[in-house]
Amino acid sequence: EVQLVESGGGLVKPGGSLRLSCVVSGFTLSSYSMHWVRQAPGKGLEWVSSMSSSTSFIYYADSMKGRFTISRDNAKNSLYLQMNSLRAEDTGVYYCARGYSGYVTDAFDIWGQGTMVTVFS
């Protein structure tokens, strides 16, 4: 069964850091682009970051650029999101998702259940 399981969320103060992990199973991680998407409480979906299967192409939403870093360890079947300089507006559920096609910012066909990040003072 294809599955994505996120972890690493929690409570953090503004300016703090968190590292999210997404462990995948049921498919070969190195063959797919991978992505992070978030949803703030009561809001819609917001794209965070994408990484191509080859890791050659990495993209971030403007508000996360310079603060967030996406990475992957294919040997550990894991995707990561390092989040620094966190702000209250970064609060939300963070989902990892698998890319559906070879185009990096295309569709996402498999989603994890999400991990909650709360930034508060």
Add this chain to the structure above:
Amino acid sequence: QSALTQPASVSGSPGQSITISCTGTTSDVGGYNYVSWYQRHPGKVPKLMIYEVRNRPSGVSNRFSGSKSGNTASLTISGLQAEDEADYYCSSSTSTNTLIFGGGTKVTVL
């Protein structure tokens, strides 16, 4: 970059057809055929319904169809069923190598 514009809500009776619009600009919807649609039931993760404007992933009912005209993409649900009641989100690739979602549309089956 602002979210793509979707109506907040759309409703229809069982058996009817409804259409959800997703309006962007020439820098996203109008310039690329990488428009996707997701269905999301409460408490569930999003499900890919349409990719690259009009393509259905395996297993998605052919009652769901996508199209695009200019800067506006559309998702049409034909033969509306109670199980179609959910939130629907569109997304599009952009000219700056990013991806943008719509604000979401709540579909109600009357």
